Structure formats: C-alpha cells, structure tokens
Amino acid sequence: MLDISLKKRAQELSIAALPSSLHGYILAIGMERPQFTDYREWTQYSCLYKALRKSNGAPGSEVIAARLLEFIDRYQSLAEAREIQPENQKALTKKERRRLRREGLDKGGHQLAIALQKAKPSKATVLNDWKSAPRIGLGMQSTMRPPPKTRRDEVKIDEHTAPQGKAAPYHALYIPGWTLSDSE
Structure with a gap:
C-alpha cells in the first residue's frame, strides 16, 4: 500500500509537465546521475519515466509515478548516507x-x-644484527681436521672412468658413408 504523501506526490508527478528524459528530471530535483550506480536499474526506470511522460495524466500513470518516486527516494537516502566530509589536506x-x-x-x-x-x-639496526650473526668462513675456525691433499700419482682411474683408446675420428658433419666431395 502507498502512504498518503507518496500517493499525493505521485498524483502531482503524473499530471506535471516533465522534462524530456529521466536524466533531466533528476537534475531538476537537485540530484546527479552518478548517484545512481546500477545501470540496469537506471535503464528500467528510464523506460518507466518515458511511459509516464507519454501517459500524461492517464488513469494508470499514478502507479508508474509512485514506482519512480520510490526509486528516486531510495537513491536519495543512499546518496545522503554516502556523503563524506573532505579531509583538510595540504x-x-x-x-x-x-x-x-x-x-x-x-x-x-x-x-x-x-x-x-x-x-x-633502520640501517644501523640491520648492520648490528648482521655483525652479531655467526658467519661461516673468515671469522670461524673449523672443528674438523682438513682433508689430506691428494697427489696425481695416487689417483687410480677405474675402467668406466678411463678414457677410451680410440676416439671417434669423425665430426657430426662428416658421418661415415657421406662425403662433401664432388668426386662421385
């Protein structure tokens, strides 16, 4: 059910001379288009506004006007809630x-x-932390004995690590059976 003030406003709106578009009506009542954020809803109510404008006082126009006013009132209350005082910034x-x-x-x-x-x-804190952290290497002595040095003549080459006596005489470009000469 419509309350009395909305019904009265809807009757006045249905017989009033309206601007050519919903955008013009919104500006006329002192609101701005960016306050209406949902595009699909805006297009629906824009169609309702066009129908209201064409009906111009017909018997069913009060219902259309009431729906349009509810839509505008809802966004007006949202816009008032959204207003934030700007900060005083330099x-x-x-x-x-x-x-x-x-x-x-x-x-x-x-x-x-x-x-x-x-x-x-700070850089000083980072530097102090870095200096107090233990380091491996220059400042510390190892607890293990160093490994004995290995001499060349002590190394024995196993069969699988020994170099083969005969290396492949050809390169990948010169595969056996193929030649680059014009003799054939």
Missing part, C-alpha cells in the same frame, strides 16, 4: 605531484609506502 607541491606521477602511485599508495618505510628497521 595541497601537494609541484615537486611532490611530479614525483607521485613518476612513481605511478595515488595518494593512498604513497601513504602506504611511507608507512611501510617507517616500519622497516
């Missing part, structure tokens, strides 16, 4: 704008980068 200098453009970061990304940089440990 304007960026030309140098900062250029740097941000070069880095490709928006203001939020820049703030995140600053926060991450502050959370990073």
Whole structure:
C-alpha cells in the first residue's frame, strides 16, 4: 500500500509537465546521475519515466509515478548516507605531484609506502644484527681436521672412468658413408 504523501506526490508527478528524459528530471530535483550506480536499474526506470511522460495524466500513470518516486527516494537516502566530509589536506607541491606521477602511485599508495618505510628497521639496526650473526668462513675456525691433499700419482682411474683408446675420428658433419666431395 502507498502512504498518503507518496500517493499525493505521485498524483502531482503524473499530471506535471516533465522534462524530456529521466536524466533531466533528476537534475531538476537537485540530484546527479552518478548517484545512481546500477545501470540496469537506471535503464528500467528510464523506460518507466518515458511511459509516464507519454501517459500524461492517464488513469494508470499514478502507479508508474509512485514506482519512480520510490526509486528516486531510495537513491536519495543512499546518496545522503554516502556523503563524506573532505579531509583538510595540504595541497601537494609541484615537486611532490611530479614525483607521485613518476612513481605511478595515488595518494593512498604513497601513504602506504611511507608507512611501510617507517616500519622497516633502520640501517644501523640491520648492520648490528648482521655483525652479531655467526658467519661461516673468515671469522670461524673449523672443528674438523682438513682433508689430506691428494697427489696425481695416487689417483687410480677405474675402467668406466678411463678414457677410451680410440676416439671417434669423425665430426657430426662428416658421418661415415657421406662425403662433401664432388668426386662421385
């Protein structure tokens, strides 16, 4: 059921002289098109608005006007809830704008980068941690005895590691049975 104020507004809207499009009507009542975010819903109500405009006071036009007003009221309440006070931020200098453009970061990304940089440990802390960590190599002595050095004459070559007496005399380009000469 329609409440009385909506019914009265619907009757007034159904007989009023309306702008040519829903967009024009939205602007006339003081709202803006970007406040209506759902495109499919906008197209549906745009068709309803065209039907309302063509009916112009016909008996069924009050129902169409009521649906249209409900749609507009719902988005008007959403738009009022969405309004946020802008923060008082200092304007960026030309140098900062250029740097941000070069880095490709928006203001939020820049703030995140600053926060991450502050959370990073300082260079002195990193250096002290690195110096206090144990190192293998130059500063530590091994607990194991060094292995004895091996001499060439002590090495014995096994059968499978011994070089073959006869190496292949041909290269991959010169396979036996094939020649590059014009004698044939």
